[in-house]
Amino acid sequence: MAVRIELRENWILRAEDPDGVPQHIGSSGIPATVPGCVHTDLLAARLIPDPYQGRNETELGWIGRTPWSYTTSFDAADLAGAERVDLECEGLDTVATVLLNGERVGESRNMHRSYRFDLRDALRPGANELRVEFASPYGYAEALRRQLGDRPNAYPEPFQFIRKMACNFGWDWGPTVVTSGIWRPIRVHAWNTARLAGVVPQVTVATAHDGTVEGRVLVRVEVERSEPGEDAELVLRARVADREQAVVLPGGVCRTEIEVTVADPELWWPRGYGDQPLYDLRVELAAGGAELDAWQRRIGFRTVELDTGVDAGGRRFTFVVNGVPVLVKGANWIPDDCFVTRVGRDRYARRIDQAVAANMNLLRVWGGGRYESEDFYELCDERGILVWQDFLFACAAYPEEPPLAEEVEAEAREAVARLAPYPSLVLWNGNNENIWGFWDWGWKEQLAGRSWGEGYYLDLLPRVVAETDPTRPYWPGSPYSGVPDVHPNDPRHATVHIWDVWNEVDYTVYRNYRPRFVAEFGFQAPPSYATLRSALPGEELRPDSPGMLHHQKAVDGNGKLARGLAPHFGETDDFDDWHYLTQVNQARAITLGIEHFRAQWPDCSGSVVWQLNDCWPVTSWAAVDGEGRRKPLWYALRAVYADRLATVQPDGDGLVLVLANDTDREWSATARVARRAFDGTVLASVEKPFTVPARGAVRVPLPSEVARPGTATEELVTADTGVRRAYWFFAEDRDLAYPKPEYDVRVVPDGGDLRVTVTAQSLLRDLTLFADRLDPGAEADDMLVTLLPGESHTFTVSGGAHLDPGLVVEPPVLRTVNDALRSSGRDGVPA
Known part of the structure; x- marks a missing residue:
């Protein structure tokens, strides 16, 4: 027999210690949702305010300092006769004790692991009470910190002393919402004879002597036997692409390998390089002709290598898929919600589709979050998005002593095994910025010889990857130069994180870099207006209003926004202008950086912008804000990550047109480049095949x-090549003699959408339509459009048919840099 009872219903949540708990909550118990967490249950019961609104977050710190319990019951009548009865816990957050009918059956100390507990000794016929008691995460982490000795980190929280999603403890883009709960499915599993305890496929591609391609699937299988099933003969079958192999496991044998070969399989490619064919792999366990257990996933045939060879420029860092070097056009991924059970397959699909639509081909799952769900990796498989997966270590010195060392190894082995089927996963990375921190952030002195994680990154984790899934490369950290005696953030060697631009210097400094691979770089801007208004209902919006400051987690974030804005746009006291111009400035900064990096291909083999998404409404580096709305940066990324790109770049005292072709086809055309006056008049031109x-x-x-202007403040360069036009302006916006923006607008409903055609009568710089200011559900299909006099552009506003046409065509909905600068009488721009 094999019976699984999913434990989703009739859970009760209780606070187990009334000290510090608001009186209206007490310990009487409320209905709980599983999977879920304490915060979402309290929200559903309307016992706490939304932590994402206003400054409510600060009132809810007691939740992470409170012990909690979840209780339910189940009927064991259908389990009679089972040789084994286990409790399968896919995810417990985090420090938990599990009791059945008052008897302890197991415990958890790691959010990132699954657990299986034997229930037989505590199980009763009929009704059984299951209770999961969660200790305070803060209490556990702070006690372990006292025991092991403090370690430095980037934030004043004990997140490196507990194997839990680190960013629950707050980050420079996230709130402090320290969760507890049953965050993944939990069930009772009754079984006889044997079960599949572990299935790890290793998929490789080889070329035979005759030139044909052969796909090989080596499946490593571990079975667990019941005591009566110790001597049973088991049959294991693996099937893929109509090919099947079987092996017999004699009594007492619990481990084996089985290999299936597929002749001439279709290869899996990253998007933009080919298709993404996937094959069903099914593994079945049987005894006496009866199936006992089965496991099924989709796999893809492809090879992946990480080229880190040394050349005249330093050390390369190039992904090579099926023998082809890949130009990485990526973004960093953080948890899409602080309360992770609110992110299901549909939400993953929306976010990954936004990455695809922005012409990305890689997402880096950052090490302060979590290993994502199967849905995430399956969707990346289907869409051809490469996945760079960090092990979960970020911005801190991590102890290597018990009990953390054992937890880290068990967690890593499970993660590598679980994610082995997914062809999209192409790199395991040891940590985020910890090696860099040890070098540059004063950690050596603070540690005074205590462990900090080096043994994980240089020994344990590469060993786990090599033993569990050697088909994928491992890299010790990001940034990391490749050898311990070269600075980990040397741009000439492998990966670099460029953060001086945001923190210290102007974004034009990106052009001073000659990196091999940029794994992090970013620039901030506020979220969409509708997102701000939802998070700060009733508040007068100002850059320094209380709610705005609370939703700005970066140290001196607003100061850095202002200092980043001033050289290009000057200063403004108007909130609408500030909101628009900071968003434009973010898009300009990242565009400048990526165009510069792409111009250095193949020496620079990729860029991974920080960051694609947000976990709540916040001013941050994200391209998609915390409510899923696309900021102007997203549209800029779509343009600069296009397969074919034309960009005008400075070259000494002159200019150069860089043409980048990330396709399998030669690109031949004629570039028509003109220096123009702002009224569109051509002052000089050239045609270049x-x-x-x-x-x-x-x-x-x-x-x-x-390349050289007559009057720098009144001229620009245009380059037309058959792809998106490239522009070059000879001076900063604040100094340009922008004309008053003049245009004609035609607004026409189209079903449920709205088409807005703007015809320029003057130069219009970075024309943007913020439809969410009129309806939170409306969104334009384009932003940051520059038009010369006489040119037109049509915006399609999804869900906008009902909008007031008169409001659509005026600021603050329809914006240009011209009007934002003129409204304040900025330098060079008459009011």
Whole structure:
């Protein structure tokens, strides 16, 4: 027999210690949702305010300092006759004791692991009470910190002393909401004879002597036997692409390997490089002709290598898939919600589709979050999004002593085994910024010889990957230079994180870098207006209003926004102008960086912007805000990550047109480059035929009559190549003599949408339509459009048919840099 009882219903949540708990909550118990967490249950019961609104977060710190219990019951009548009865816990957050009918049956100390507990000794016929008691995460972590000795980290929280999602303890983009709860499914599993305890497929591709391709699936299987099933003969079958292999496990044998080969399989490719064919792999366990257990996943055939060879420029860091070097166009991924059970397959799909629509081909799952659900990796498989997976260590010195060391190894082995089927996963990375922190952040002195994680990154984790799934590369950290005696954040060697630009210097400093691979870089901006208004209902919105400051978690974040804005746009006291211009400035900064990095291909093999998404409504580096709305940065990424890109770049005292071709086809055309007055008049022009090889880039120097202005504040360069037009302005926006924005607008409903056609009568810079200011559900299909006089652009506003046309065509909904600068009489721009 095999019976599974899913324990989803009739859970009761209680606070187990009334001290520090608001009186209206007490310990009487409320209905709980499983999977879920304490915060979401208290929210559902309307016992706490929404922690994402206003400054409510600060009132809820007691939740993470309170012990909690979840209780339910189940009927064991259907389990009679089972040789084994186990409790399967896919995820307990975090320090938990599990009791059945008052008897302890197991405990958890790790959010990132699953657990299986034997229930037989405590099980009763009929009704059984299951109770999961959660200790305070703070209490556990702080006690372990006292025991092991403090370690430095980037935030004044004990997150490295508990194996829990670190960003629950707050980050420079996230709130402090320290959760507890049963966060993944929990069930009773009754079984006889044997079960599949572990299935790890290792998928490789080989070329035979005759040139044909052969896919090989080596499946490592571990079975667990019941005591009466110790001597049973078991049959194991593996099937993929209509090919099947079987092996017999004699009595007492619990481990085996089985290999299935597939002739000429279709190869899996990252998006933009080919298709993503997937094959069903099914593993079955049987005895006496009866199936006992089964496991099924989809796999893909592909090879992946990480080229970290040394050349004249330093150390490469290039992903090579099926023998082809890949230009990475990526973003960092953080948990999409602080309360992770609110992120299901549909929400993953929306967010990953936003990455695809922005022409990305890689997401880096950052080490302060979690190993994502199967849904995330399956969707990346289907869409061709490469996954760089961090092990869960970020921005801290991590103790290597018990009990953490044992937890880290068990967690790592489970994670590598669980994620082995997914072809999208192409890298295991040891940590985020911890090696860099040890070098540069004063950790050595504070540690005074205590452990900090080096043994994890350089010994334990690479050993786990090599033993569990050697088909994928491992890298010790990001940033990391490849060897311990070279600075970990040296741009010439492997990965670099560029944060001086946001923290200290102007974003034009990106052009001073000659990196090999940029794994983090970013620039802040506030979220969409509708997102702000939802998070701060009733508050007068100002950059320094109490709610705005609370939803800005970066140290001196608003100061850095202002200092980043001033050289380009000056200063403004108007909130609507500030909101628009900081968003434009974010998009400009990242565009400048990526265009510069792409111009260096193949020496620079990729960029991974910080960050794609947010976990709540906040001013941050994200392209998609905490309510899923696309900021102007997202539209800029879509443009700069396009398969074919034309960009005008500075080159000494002149200019060069860089043409980047990330396709398998040669790109031949003629570039028509013109220096123009702001009224569109051509002052000088040149036509340059060009050919860019497949997966290549070329540089076309521009003649001085085009590259050098007559009047820098009144001229620009345009480059038309058959793809999105490239622009070059000779001065900063604050100094440009922008004309008053003049345009005609035609607004036409189209079903449930709205089409807004703008025809320029003057130069319009970064024309953007903020439909969410009129309806939180409305969104334009484009932003940051620059038009010359006489040119037109049509925006499609999804869900906008009902909007007032008169409001659609005026600020603050329809914006240009021209009107934002003129409204304040900025330098060079008359009011």
